[in-house]
Amino acid sequence: MQRREFLATTLAAPAALAAAPAGAKLGVDLFSLRSQNWSAFEYLDYCSKFGARTVHFSEIRFLGSLEDDHVRKVGEHAAKLGIEVEIGMRSMCPTSTAFDPKQGTAEEQLIRLMRAAKLTNSKLVRAFQGTFADRKTPGGIEARIEDSVKVLRNVRSQAQDLNLKIAIENHAGDMQARELRMLIEGAGKDVVGACFDSGNPCWVLEDPNFTLETLAPYILTSHIRDSYLWNDDNGTQVSWTRMGEGNIGIEGLLQRFLELCPGKSMSLEIIVTGPRPYTWRKPEFWEGYRGIPAADFARFLNLAGKGTPQTPRPAPAKDQVAAREREDFEASMKWTRAFLKL
Numbered sequence: 001m002q003r004r005e006f007l008a009t010t011l012a013a014p015a016a017l018a019a020a021p022a023g024a025k026l027g028v029d030l031f032s033l034r035s036q037n038w039s040a041f042e043y044l045d046y047c048s049k050f051g052a053r054t055v056h057f058s059e060i061r062f063l064g065s066l067e068d069d070h071v072r073k074v075g076e077h078a079a080k081l082g083i084e085v086e087i088g089m090r091s092m093c094p095t096s097t098a099f100d101p102k103q104g105t106a107e108e109q110l111i112r113l114m115r116a117a118k119l120t121n122s123k124l125v126r127a128f129q130g131t132f133a134d135r136k137t138p139g140g141i142e143a144r145i146e147d148s149v150k151v152l153r154n155v156r157s158q159a160q161d162l163n164l165k166i167a168i169e170n171h172a173g174d175m176q177a178r179e180l181r182m183l184i185e186g187a188g189k190d191v192v193g194a195c196f197d198s199g200n201p202c203w204v205l206e207d208p209n210f211t212l213e214t215l216a217p218y219i220l221t222s223h224i225r226d227s228y229l230w231n232d233d234n235g236t237q238v239s240w241t242r243m244g245e246g247n248i249g250i251e252g253l254l255q256r257f258l259e260l261c262p263g264k265s266m267s268l269e270i271i272v273t274g275p276r277p278y279t280w281r282k283p284e285f286w287e288g289y290r291g292i293p294a295a296d297f298a299r300f301l302n303l304a305g306k307g308t309p310q311t312p313r314p315a316p317a318k319d320q321v322a323a324r325e326r327e328d329f330e331a332s333m334k335w336t337r338a339f340l341k342l
Contacts, residue, residue: 027054088126096130132173135288230307
């Protein structure tokens, strides 16, 4: 971000602060700290230092183990710190390019995570369907949605018995909001809801503010990060940034989230990236994206039209990756807590 843009954002914050609703449930998605290689207990202790009310174990590796005694102890440690645990897994769609069959069937993996969720007092299991690559698989994203719905219906009774819900994320360019809404409605919204990710809509040519408005009635939890977009001769460039350094209107998005989803966790998932190209000016790009409504795409273009080309931040040396990750997270947590008056 250029200095003048940073200053403009900083000076605008007080006005937004005055209107920000109270009661934010700010948390941490541990993917923000994916390179730290800490134990579940060390993650909890670290997040506690920043006043996290929720710690989102979005992948099994952050828990360390799914053994009953271990996950029970993780839940107990979190409770001592006053932290609510949310746990999750990766792909639950057996035909997704992201699915790992070595871990068992999709149903077996979900049931395993639901048991762990109960032991940690997590109210939900977060999972995702796949990635942008699924949009170009046989049958496209619609076929992957159908396959996901079948799996979710197969574990419906187990979720009900455990009084748990399954939160499906709009993940890595797999589904737009209307597509995730279709999945949730097909699987049964009394058991399945959404994990709203504010960074991923831009990977599927969607304005994150529109995604929030569309998914709000279904949202169970969230991953929050900022993005910076701009248009170029080939299409649109999308980069993820620290909180407050993007141009998607993150201040308004946070405020709107609090209005539409009171009591739901806002867990920071900070991933800072260089620009990712979406070459929509080239006809071949549209394979997998032909069903996107023109009005939604126009809204995305208008959002990107506010940006100007940015110079990528130099990548850190290999031995500095973990430290850079903590710096990005801590700066983002500081900005967010200040904006929310926490």
